[in-house]
Amino acid sequence: MGFYEDYISRTPASAKEAKRAQAVIPGGVGSAIQFWSPYPIYVKDSKGAYVWDMDGNRYIDYCMCYAAMVAGHADPIIAEAISEQARHGTLYGMPGPLAAELAEEIRRRYPVIDMLRFTQSGVEATMYAVRLARAATGKMGVLKVEGAYHGANDALLVSTAVPTSTAAGPEWMPSSVVESAGIPEGAWKHTYIVQFNHIESLEYQLKKHEGDIACFILEPCMTNGGVIPPDPGYLEDVREITVKYNVLLIFDEVKVGCRIAEGGACEKYGIKPDLVCLAKAIGGGTPLGAFGGRKDLMELISPLGPAVHFGTYNANPLTMAAGLACLKKVLTAEKYREMNRLGERYAAGLEEIIERVGLPACVTHEGPLGGIQFVPEKPHTYRQANSCNKAMWREYWYGMLSRGVIPMGSGWFEEYSISAAHTEEDIDETLNITEDVLKAIKS
Ligand SMILES: Cc1ncc(COP(=O)(O)O)c(C=O)c1O
Missing domain, CATH: 3.40.640.10 (Type I PLP-dependent aspartate aminotransferase-like (Major domain))
Structure with a gap:
């Protein structure tokens, strides 16, 4: 079974809710960016660095509402x-x-x-x-x-x-x-x-x-x-x-x-x-x-x-x-220091994994915001970033989702966002999952 099929098999309640919502709300979502194929997860709860979907799956969240939830969920x-x-x-x-x-x-x-x-x-x-x-x-x-x-x-x-x-x-x-x-x-x-x-x-x-x-x-x-x-x-x-x-x-x-x-x-x-x-x-x-x-x-x-x-x-x-x-x-000065520290740890960890696995990808980041870019060289313009391998990004997206991580906002052009609620354990767990997913993509 591929990552996409894994995703579908663990989210039947979201599938059902999407069907209901699509009858009254265009696309079943409040903003086009909230939609991904064939349906997004529908969230029923959140706390700190985590959200839970309607099937009860827990996700470490790096979308963080497109970087808005800097303090973490439900602080x-x-x-x-x-x-x-x-x-x-x-x-x-x-x-x-x-x-x-x-x-x-x-x-x-x-x-x-x-x-x-x-x-x-x-x-x-x-x-x-x-x-x-x-x-x-x-x-x-x-x-x-x-x-x-x-x-x-x-x-x-x-x-x-x-x-x-x-x-x-x-x-x-x-x-x-x-x-x-x-x-x-x-x-x-x-x-x-x-x-x-x-x-x-x-x-x-x-x-x-x-x-x-x-x-x-x-x-x-x-x-x-x-x-x-x-x-x-x-x-x-x-x-x-x-x-x-x-x-x-x-x-x-x-x-x-x-x-x-x-x-x-x-x-x-x-x-x-x-x-x-x-x-x-x-x-x-x-x-x-x-x-x-x-x-x-x-x-x-x-x-x-x-x-x-x-x-x-x-x-x-x-x-x-x-x-x-x-x-x-x-958001005290101490929190900013900690978010930056975790941002460095995560970016360095991702870079090591990419190197070990041998994928044509790189990491760009500014403190706690960043992303895996599926292009061999760090981009300096949108045009360069846009030349990324979108099929590979798609595999990464569904691979991470099906293993309990929302790795970033829902598009190759989005970013990951580390909040004041993320911990070193979250980062390390995410890096382990990323290594498995990228190895599977490589093979
Ligand atoms: C840089 C930037 N400007 C403006 C906006 C629009 O903000 P909003 O979605 O709150 O209208 C966004 C949304 O993500 C953004 O990233």
């Missing part, structure tokens, strides 16, 4: 903060004291953020940051990286993959390809694409569209395409060149923010963007995002200025309480 401190707040109300539609406290904690971690506004998600954070950049500069053009995902908003859902239906364009001048039906041309025709870790590509587009570009939105460490860290000097060059062309620099730290360091990529790489987008880690497992940065820019937000930012659920006390518990009580 008792966060759960208590949520229940305590729920007893006092979940939505006021008027401000309370928790929002400023959380904003202050984020500003402590990110000195580059003078002021911020909260959203419910990462997609809203990037959408509002781009709107603000356009409002501040009066220019409409937006630069983004090929293969980078910034959420499903109309202006940014462009070239999140290497196109297969049209020519991809040369590496230094990738084509802009809209990734969904239903997006009007006007929404994305000002979105231009550059290659990650390729400063000539950025300079080419800046020159070509000089005077039209409001901002460059960039994940400083790419997390679509596995984890692709910036090459030495790349971010410094990006900062210099965006200043030279008078273009605002937005760091999309939705995934890496408060994750690869207390102060995310800004701290890790020592770069000062104009605006930063956050989500995932800052909400302690509840739906929370934020965008913030320079005071002069943030003061353009309504009611102070002309750039509108609205939302019934914005800065609601429930997510504020969860975020505060997560950032102030759970």
Whole structure:
């Protein structure tokens, strides 16, 4: 029996639930990324580093809700903060004291953020940051990286993959390809694409569209395409060149923010963007995002200025309480050190296994986030990562699942995420399972 068949034979209850859900929910899932063939596991419980599916199978979880569950599942401190707040109300539609406290904690971690506004998600954070950049500069053009995902908003859902239906364009001048039906041309025709870790590509587009570009939105460490860290000097060059062309620099730290360091990529790489987008880690497992940065820019937000930012659920006390518990009580400096230590141990262990087994694969990582890439050389761009052996990745995915590990998010381009709840024993157990699975793939 192959890995795929193993997976199906141990998940009959998930199969049944998928059938039920598919009748009322497209694909039976809340977001396309939650679907994999022929059906995903349906989760009935979670705790720490583990989730249990409806058949009672336990999995060591490295998807961690696409890196959002930094504290681990059902953390008792966060759960208590949520229940305590729920007893006092979940939505006021008027401000309370928790929002400023959380904003202050984020500003402590990110000195580059003078002021911020909260959203419910990462997609809203990037959408509002781009709107603000356009409002501040009066220019409409937006630069983004090929293969980078910034959420499903109309202006940014462009070239999140290497196109297969049209020519991809040369590496230094990738084509802009809209990734969904239903997006009007006007929404994305000002979105231009550059290659990650390729400063000539950025300079080419800046020159070509000089005077039209409001901002460059960039994940400083790419997390679509596995984890692709910036090459030495790349971010410094990006900062210099965006200043030279008078273009605002937005760091999309939705995934890496408060994750690869207390102060995310800004701290890790020592770069000062104009605006930063956050989500995932800052909400302690509840739906929370934020965008913030320079005071002069943030003061353009309504009611102070002309750039509108609205939302019934914005800065609601429930997510504020969860975020505060997560950032102030759970994610201590010690926890970051431990997550990084485990991240190093896991990446080194994976590299040794790949070497021993002799597979054309490699490991890329930034602290606790990383991934096995089924390409022989570490990729520096999404295009290089995209040339991976997808059939081999698929075997790895089902092999790990059928042995009780969710090794990463559910696509070759996702990453593994080690949380504050993972232990050395989890890592070592996972490495043993990985060795068995990769040996089976090799044979
Ligand atoms: C870098 C990045 N930006 C934005 C988003 C969108 O965030 P959300 O799913 O919270 O809307 C994601 C989602 O994974 C992301 O990885």
